[in-house]
Amino acid sequence: MSVIGIAGAGAFGTAMGVVLAQTGREVAIWAHEETFAEEIRQRNENARLPGVKLPENVAITSDIDDIGRSELVLLTTPMQVLAGMLQTHGGRLSARAMVACCKGVDLATGRGPVAIIAENCPATVPAVLTGPSFAADIARGLPTALTLACADPGVGAALQEQLSTPTLRLYRTTDTVGAELGGALKNVMAIAAGIVIGTGLGESARAALITRGFAEMQRFARAYGAEPETLAGLSGFGDLVLTCTSTQSRNFSFGVALGKAQYFDPEVTVEGAATARAVAAIATARGIDMPVTQSVAHVIDGRRSISEAVKILLSRPLKEE
Numbered sequence: 001m002s003v004i005g006i007a008g009a010g011a012f013g014t015a016m017g018v019v020l021a022q023t024g025r026e027v028a029i030w031a032h033e034e035t036f037a038e039e040i041r042q043r044n045e046n047a048r049l050p051g052v053k054l055p056e057n058v059a060i061t062s063d064i065d066d067i068g069r070s071e072l073v074l075l076t077t078p079m080q081v082l083a084g085m086l087q088t089h090g091g092r093l094s095a096r097a098m099v100a101c102c103k104g105v106d107l108a109t110g111r112g113p114v115a116i117i118a119e120n121c122p123a124t125v126p127a128v129l130t131g132p133s134f135a136a137d138i139a140r141g142l143p144t145a146l147t148l149a150c151a152d153p154g155v156g157a158a159l160q161e162q163l164s165t166p167t168l169r170l171y172r173t174t175d176t177v178g179a180e181l182g183g184a185l186k187n188v189m190a191i192a193a194g195i196v197i198g199t200g201l202g203e204s205a206r207a208a209l210i211t212r213g214f215a216e217m218q219r220f221a222r223a224y225g226a227e228p229e230t231l232a233g234l235s236g237f238g239d240l241v242l243t244c245t246s247t248q249s250r251n252f253s254f255g256v257a258l259g260k261a262q263y264f265d266p267e268v269t270v271e272g273a274a275t276a277r278a279v280a281a282i283a284t285a286r287g288i289d290m291p292v293t294q295s296v297a298h299v300i301d302g303r304r305s306i307s308e309a310v311k312i313l314l315s316r317p318l319k320e321e
């Protein structure tokens with residue numbers, strides 16, 4: 001069995017490496033900087049996932065060729081660097097399947113990970129792994145359920161088998177559009193939910209925000225041909241609930257900091273920020289009603305204060321649910 005390749009040495013890539021290695025498989029995690037790879041090797045731990053020691057069968061490399069012949073590669077970089085990474089290194093990866101674990105919409109092109117994989121690595125089968133799962137929970141072996149989406153049902157079933165473990169339970173779908181949009185959009189709603197809590201608007205307001213945010217997610221996904229069941233599943237509703245209610249979430253925490261007008265470390269990965277901008281621009285261009293997303297984009301870009309955004313949301317015309 002070939003080595004499972006993981007491209008992107010952050011918290012999620014490391015957590016997936018650890019849990020897959022625990023089933024006895026060989027794993028190689030690629031970091032884009034040798035200094036970072038060396039630091040992980042020295043400490044046998046990734047600073048992005050503190051407290052988790054790496055098993056012996058997890059190799060850390062900064063040489064892309066070390067995962068070049070892997071039949072299966074997980075893409076675990078942040079969304080906004082995925083296209084650049086595959087443009088640079090995609091030609092050296094001969095994987096039969098590539099599984100995108102990043103959540104978001106590419107700001108430069110408005111595309112999701114499946115389209116980016118298809119453009120840069122046309123010989124591979126693209127898939128998506130997404131759903132409610134904090135890297136720390138996966139790495140600690142806590143029970144986690146995710147959606148594995150692949151348009152090719154045969155490859156999807158094989159990936160489901162390969163990537164499921166005793167603690168990581170994968171459900172399968174062929175709806176890659178719904179899976180990737182659910183994961184992308186829930187991060188925008190998590191920022192909004194954080195703002196609601198940070199500004200002290202209360203738990204009832206958060207529940208209203210999550211519900212109306214979910215309606216908005218469904219509307220956007222439907223415009224792209226996604227199946228409603230996918231949005232109602234782990235990759236949409238499931239991840240929305242987790243991310244909008246947990247202080248472990250970076251998107252939620254970023255929103256809380258915005259709401260409290262507090263400093264937030266710019267080094268922390270907050271996928272919902274760029275995705276809010278990307279989705280807001282698409283929604284405007286296509287005439288899709290996305291008031292929460294538009295508000296988040298406006299607030300992040302400093303074009304509207306939080307109080308202005310809230311006032312506008314609350315003064316929208318009354319309508320049927």
Ligand SMILES: NC(=O)C1=CN([C@@H]2O[C@H](COP(=O)(O)OP(=O)(O)OC[C@H]3O[C@@H](n4cnc5c(N)ncnc54)[C@H](O)[C@@H]3O)[C@@H](O)[C@H]2O)C=CC1
Nearest residue numbers: 009010011012032048076077078079081102103134135269
């Ligand atoms: N951390 C989590 O709990 C989960 C994360 N994800 C998704 O996984 C993706 C990655 O997130 P994390 O691992 O948490 O991020 P992270 O912030 O822990 O790590 C990001 C890593 O990306 C690497 N990187 C940065 N620029 C790069 C480039 N140009 N080329 C290659 N690698 C580069 C850095 O070395 C860094 O270690 C995100 O889209 C996130 O939404 C999905 C589920 C859970």
Ligand SMILES: O=C(CO)COP(=O)(O)O
Nearest residue numbers: 131132133134249250251
């Ligand atoms: O995607 C996640 C949980 O499913 C992680 O959320 P954050 O990126 O907000 O930490």
